[in-house]
C-alpha cells in the first residue's frame with residue numbers, strides 16, 4: 001500500500017460519527033483534522049480519535065498535510081466549503097446533495113476542473129453489496145431486458161429524530177433532495193442516466209415541530225415540497241416511478257424494485273450498504289435471495305473516499321452527483337410547470353465494485 005489518503009473533515013454534526021468510524025478502520029485513509037463553525041463540536045470529535053486535531057475551518061482547508069476535504073456541513077454550505085477547498089488545491093468529497101442548487105453544483109465542478117482537483121459525493125451506500133449485487137444481476141441478464149423500476153421512500157419526516165432538522169425543510173432539503181440522492185443514484189447505477197422526467201409535488205404543512213433534543217417542541221418553517229412523485233425516463237427507455245415523501249406515516253412498499261422481461265428484483269434500501277436482493281423469475285411462484293456477488297462488504301459511510309487513491313473519477317463522483325441533482329431539480333421544475341422536462345446533464349454508469357472488504361485490503 002502507498003501513502004494513505006490524508007483527510008480533513010469540515011462539519012462535525014450528526015452524520016460525522018459514521019464517517020469517523022469508517023475512516024478509523026480504513027488503512028488507506030488517515031484523518032488529520034476536523035473543523036466546525038461550532039468549535040466545541042470539532043473539539044469533541046477530535047478528542048475521540050488519537051492524533052486528530054481540531055482546527056478552525058480556514059486553517060483546516062489551508063493545511064498542507066490534507067489532500068481531501070470531507071465536507072459534512074449542511075446542504076446550504078456545501079458549495080461554499082467545497083469552493084474554498086478547491087481554491088486551496090484540495091480534492092473534495094461532499095455529503096449529498098452536491099450543493100443546494102444545480103447552479104451551485106455546476107460552480108463547484110467547474111472550479112474543480114479548472115483547478116485540476118477531483119470531486120466525490122455521497123451517497124457511497126450504492127457501492128455496497130445491496131445495489132452492486134442487484135446491478136450485477138441486471139448486467140448478467142438475470143431479469144432479461146430491464147423495463148421499469150419503482151422507488152419508494154415514505155416517512156413522517158426527519159424532525160421526529162434529528163435535533164436540528166431545519167435544513168430538511170429549506171431549499172437543498174425536502175424528501176427529494178435529502179433522500180432522492182440514494183434512490184436515484186441506485187437507479188442510475190443499475191439502469192443508467194435519465195433523459196427526461198415528469199413530476200408532481202405537494203406541501204402539506206407550513207411548519208414542523210422538532211421532536212427530540214434541546215429544541216424539542218420548537219416549530220420550524222417549511223419552504224419546500226414535502227411529497228414528490230414522478231417518472232424518470234432513462235436514456236435506455238426504462239421507466240422508473242419515484243415517490244419521496246415526508247408526509248406518510250408508514251409504507252410496506254419495497255424501497256426499490258426493478259422489473260425486466262424475464263424477472264423482477266427487489267433491491268434493498270439504498271440508504272444502506274447491504275441487504276438482500278430478491279429475484280423472482282417469470283414462471284416462478286417464489287422470490288429467491290441472490291447470493292451476494294458484488295460491492296464493498298462491511299462498508300460504512302466514507303468508503304467512497306477509497307476511489308481517490310486509484311480511480312480516475314471517483315465512483316461516488318461529482319459528475320454522477322451533478323446528474324442526480326439535475327434529475328431532482330428537473331422533477332421539481334416539471335411538478336411546478338405541469339410539463340415533462342428534459343434533463344440536460346448525463347453521466348456514465350460508474351464502474352462496478354468487485355466483492356471485497358475494503359478494510360481487509362491492507
Ligand SMILES: NC(=O)c1ccc[n+]([C@@H]2O[C@H](COP(=O)([O-])OP(=O)(O)OC[C@H]3O[C@@H](n4cnc5c(N)ncnc54)[C@H](O)[C@@H]3O)[C@@H](O)[C@H]2O)c1
Nearest residue numbers: 011012013014015036037038072073074075077095096164
Ligand atoms: N443526519 C443524518 O442521518 C444524515 C445521513 C446521511 C447524510 N446526511 C447529510 O450530511 C450532511 C450533514 O448532516 P447532519 O445531519 O450531520 O447535519 P448537522 O446539522 O447535524 O451537522 C452539520 C454540521 O456542519 C456545521 N456547519 C454548517 N455550516 C458550516 C460551515 N460553513 N463551515 C463549517 N461547519 C459548518 C454545523 O455547525 C454542524 O455541526 C447533510 O448534507 C445531510 O444531508 C445526514
